[in-house]
Amino acid sequence: MTVKQLRAFIAVAQTLNFAQACERVHLSQSALSLTIKALENSLGGRLFSRTTRHVRLTPEGEALLPLARRLIADWDNAEDELRLRFTLQQGRVTMAAMPSFAGNLLPALLRNFRQRYPQINVAVDDVINEQVIEMVMDGYVELGIAFEPDPFTSLRFTPLYLDRFVAVVPAESVLAGRKHVCWKLLLEWPFITLQRPSAVRLMLEQHLKEWNLTLPVAFESHQLATVGRMVSAGLGVSVVPALCIGQMHELGARCIPLRDPVIERPVGILRRAEHELSVAAQALYDTLQKASLPPEHESQ
Numbered sequence: 001m002t003v004k005q006l007r008a009f010i011a012v013a014q015t016l017n018f019a020q021a022c023e024r025v026h027l028s029q030s031a032l033s034l035t036i037k038a039l040e041n042s043l044g045g046r047l048f049s050r051t052t053r054h055v056r057l058t059p060e061g062e063a064l065l066p067l068a069r070r071l072i073a074d075w076d077n078a079e080d081e082l083r084l085r086f087t088l089q090q091g092r093v094t095m096a097a098m099p100s101f102a103g104n105l106l107p108a109l110l111r112n113f114r115q116r117y118p119q120i121n122v123a124v125d126d127v128i129n130e131q132v133i134e135m136v137m138d139g140y141v142e143l144g145i146a147f148e149p150d151p152f153t154s155l156r157f158t159p160l161y162l163d164r165f166v167a168v169v170p171a172e173s174v175l176a177g178r179k180h181v182c183w184k185l186l187l188e189w190p191f192i193t194l195q196r197p198s199a200v201r202l203m204l205e206q207h208l209k210e211w212n213l214t215l216p217v218a219f220e221s222h223q224l225a226t227v228g229r230m231v232s233a234g235l236g237v238s239v240v241p242a243l244c245i246g247q248m249h250e251l252g253a254r255c256i257p258l259r260d261p262v263i264e265r266p267v268g269i270l271r272r273a274e275h276e277l278s279v280a281a282q283a284l285y286d287t288l289q290k291a292s293l294p295p296e297h298e299s300q
Contacts, residue, residue, distance in 0.1 A: 003075055005039040006068045008032055009047060013065050016055045088117050091280030096125040096132040097145035098199070099224055100241045101267065106145070113287045120280045128222075129199030136270045142281040144270035145288075147199055158289060159268040165204070167256045168231045168238040168248050175237070175256060182260040183213055190218035190236030192227050204239060207263045228253050243267075 011021035012032070022032050040047050047061035057065065084090035097106055102124060110122060125135060129146045136144040136155060148157050167186050169175045175186070193215060194201045205215060218236050221227050224247065227238050232252035240248060245255045269288055271277060277285060 001039060001042060003072070005035055005042075006072055008035040009039055009061075009064065010068050010072065012036060012048065012055065013057055013061065013068075016057075018055065084119075086279055088279060088283055089119050091119070091278065092121040092123065093143065093278070093281045093284050094123045094125075094141040095143040095145070095281075095284070096127055096135045096141045098129045098132055098147070099126055100200075100244050101145045102126040103224070104243045104247055109288060109291055112291070113284055116287070117280070117283055120283070122284065128197070130197050133270065136272060139272065139275075142271065142277055143285060143288075145267065146270055147203070148266040148268060149270065154273055155270050156273040157266075157268050157270055158285075159266040160288065160291070161267060162264050163241045163243055163267045164262060164264040165200075165239050165258055166242050166245060167258050168228065168240055168253045169256060170231055170234045170237075171252055171254050172234070173237070173254070176254040178256055180257040180259050183208065183211065183258060184260065186237055186239075186258070187213060187216055189216075191216045192219040192221070192230045192236045192238040193217055194224070194227065195220045195222050198222075200239075200241065203265065204263065207261060211261055225251065241267075 008021070008025050008027065011024040012018060015021050015024070018029055018032060022029050025032065027035065036048065043060075043064075045060055046058050047064060049056045049058050081090065103126070106124065110124075113120070113122070125131075125141060127135070132144040132146040133149050133153065133155065135141045137153065145160075147163075148159065149155060167175070167181050169181075169186075169189075173189075175181055175189075193204070196202065208214065219230055221230065224240060224244055227240070228244075228248045228251035230236065231238050231248070239258065240255075242255075248255050269285060271285070
């Protein structure tokens with residue numbers, strides 16, 4: 001059965017008149033007759049009982065009518081839904097973002113996206129960097145926001161900006177008034193860090209190892225907000241990406257530029273290299289890529 005055949009069948013079944021049905025489906029009477037005949041041949045029997053004066057449905061035709069109506073309704077609904085998706089009037093995007101980005105820069109970006117595409121639903125998974133990479137690779141989400149992954153991953157990375165790590169100290173600390181602080185001085189204080197396998201934790205340890213420095217870890221947490229509150233309470237110091245500066249200040253801590261060494265890494269969009277994005281995901285990708293995201297540490 002074809003959609004054309006089913007539409008022709010429904011038109012004849014509703015009107016029980018081939019001439020009227022021709023007007024509904026915009027076919028000549030001979031073309032309509034051939035279409036119905038082809039449908040009957042494909043099904044193996046007559047759907048209409050025809051005389052010179054009357055057209056009636058056979059029992060099989062009566063059985064087909066509600067099925068045909070349902071099939072055509074589903075077909076039309078599918079056409080409408082896809083048309084809405086292609087025109088960005090309907091759709092859904094799944095993405096994952098590391099907490100430092102999700103809790104600081106992402107809300108404003110999503111507000112801009114929502115203003116432009118109000119009918120597109122966006123589902124955000126706020127997970128650590130490694131999980132962002134895994135979720136994109138496994139196809140659980142279409143887009144991810146994370147630090148640049150290792151080159152061997154099968155992902156396409158589009159850089160958004162270069163983020164630099166900054167020191168986080170209590171507001172009453174003697175370090176709070178400094179214009180900058182070196183790592184050696186910072187590590188004289190108890191250190192509060194994210195728990196493994198956090199990318200931030202691993203990145204810091206790898207870079208510091210090159211400088212023969214180690215983290216004097218006193219407290220650990222899975223959440224940046226908890227780290228900030230611990231620092232604010234005077235339990236120690238920490239280090240976070242510069243995009244978290246606003247969040248740390250809101251929690252009562254202070255952020256200071258870090259030197260010797262300066263540790264920075266690109267943050268960007270992840271997607272599977274060999275998979276085409278949905279229209280909605282492509283629109284969000286374009287919005288993120290075109291956004292102005294100056295690194296916050298440059299103005300500190």
